[in-house]
Amino acid sequence: MMRIILAKPRGFCAGVDRAIKSVEKALARYGPPVYVLKHIVHNAHVVEDLRRKGAVFVQRVEDVPEHAHLLFSAHGVGPKQRALARMRGLRVIDATCPLVEKVHHEIRRFAAEGYTIIYIGDAGHDETLGAVGWAPDCIKLVGTQEEARSIAVANPEKVVYIMQTTLSMVDCEEIVATLRERFPKIAVPHKPDICYATGNRQKAVMSLVPEADSVFIVGDPESANSRRLRDIAGKLGKPAYLIPDAAAIDDAWLEGVEMLLLSSGASVPEHLVDSVIRHIKERRECVVDERIFVKEQVHFHLPI
Ligand code: SF4
Known part of the structure; x- marks a missing residue:
């Protein structure tokens, strides 16, 4: 019987969770449309879900009608975008991750x-x-x-x-x-810049890869942190696949696999991981074995 080793932590980090909830709260409070600069997070499923609820994604601040509500995503923006938003009288909700x-x-x-x-x-x-x-x-x-x-x-x-x-x-x-x-005198930041969520997801995958025959990382190709998880597993010598959702799985990848490591990037909703597990269970007899590397207790206040 196949064993799915489900790495934890996986999926949404505190910054992504905050950004998505901020869009939802803004939609509930002000009504649609709420404009969002760039993709709120790098996950097409999340973006599409928010679009259906009334979010409008734009590439430039200039594309937002004057005095509308504009949300900055978790990735943050530079001062030029902030100044442009002020000039256009936009009501900004800043969901830049702290x-x-x-x-x-x-x-x-x-x-x-x-x-x-x-x-x-x-x-x-x-x-x-x-x-x-x-x-x-x-x-x-x-x-x-x-x-x-x-x-x-x-x-x-x-x-x-x-x-x-x-x-x-x-x-x-x-x-x-x-x-x-x-540059022997190079200075370093006071605290590490790679965030807790990135570090925890990578360490969890690194610690579990040796047990696995193959690795599935649920994540969007656009998502930097999801790609890193796939790359880390690949560099440790295991076949590793980045899959946006269950539909992307090639059944041939499951052949001969007894231990499958499954994780997901920080922009991935858990229902996508659940659907991957369901998809595999329809094809192989398997058990799911969740392994907790560390418990995360980070939460950020909403900016709205
Ligand atoms: S910095 Fe870390 S916690 Fe913040 S949004 Fe990015 S991945 Fe998430």
């Missing part, structure tokens, strides 16, 4: 002190775009080891690294080691 805000605060502080900031993150990701917007002239973006090896800074004595919250802990360690070699 842990992303912490990163913005660090960027402002180090920039004000004259540091060159090496931001370790994914180019083009919404969180990166928002963070870089706070000090574009002081920030250099590094996404890979190669870039860490080749990056040039004006004053190697005054440089700091700051990270996107959803990076792979292992990859980051390697990049940071390279930066330390190149």
Whole structure:
């Protein structure tokens, strides 16, 4: 009989939970439409569900009618978007995750002190775009080891690294080691930037991968933290698949699998994990064995 090892923690983090509840509360309080800048979280199912309830997703602040309600997503925005929203008289609900805000605060502080900031993150990701917007002239973006090896800074004595919250802990360690070699005086943030939720989901997967024959990570291809979970399992030598939902499962992936590790990214609602389990149970006799790596008790107040 197949065993599904269900990793915990998985799924929604406190920042995503807060952002989604904020949209729902804004819709209940003000009525539709409530505008949301970019995708509230990187999950097509969540976005579609909120769209049905009356949320309108826009790519630019300029696309929002004047004086309407606009919600900033958990990924955060830079000062330009905030100023534009003010100019248009928008009523802003700021659902930027407090842990992303912490990163913005660090960027402002180090920039004000004259540091060159090496931001370790994914180019083009919404969180990166928002963070870089706070000090574009002081920030250099590094996404890979190669870039860490080749990056040039004006004053190697005054440089700091700051990270996107959803990076792979292992990859980051390697990049940071390279930066330390190149800039021995590099400063570090007071608290780690990779957030508790990213860290816990990665550690849970890392600890369970050795038991598994194969790994399914439920998550949207657009979701950075979901992709990292898949990559981590893959690097540990197991077949690892990123599946947006049960429909994406190829039955051939289940052949010969006795132990399947299942987890999900921080933007994934639990009903998608449930439907994956149902899908597998329809095809294989199996038991579900939930393994708790750590209990999370992080909650953020709603901004509305
Ligand atoms: S992944 Fe971390 S930083 Fe991003 S929204 Fe969730 S708790 Fe906040």
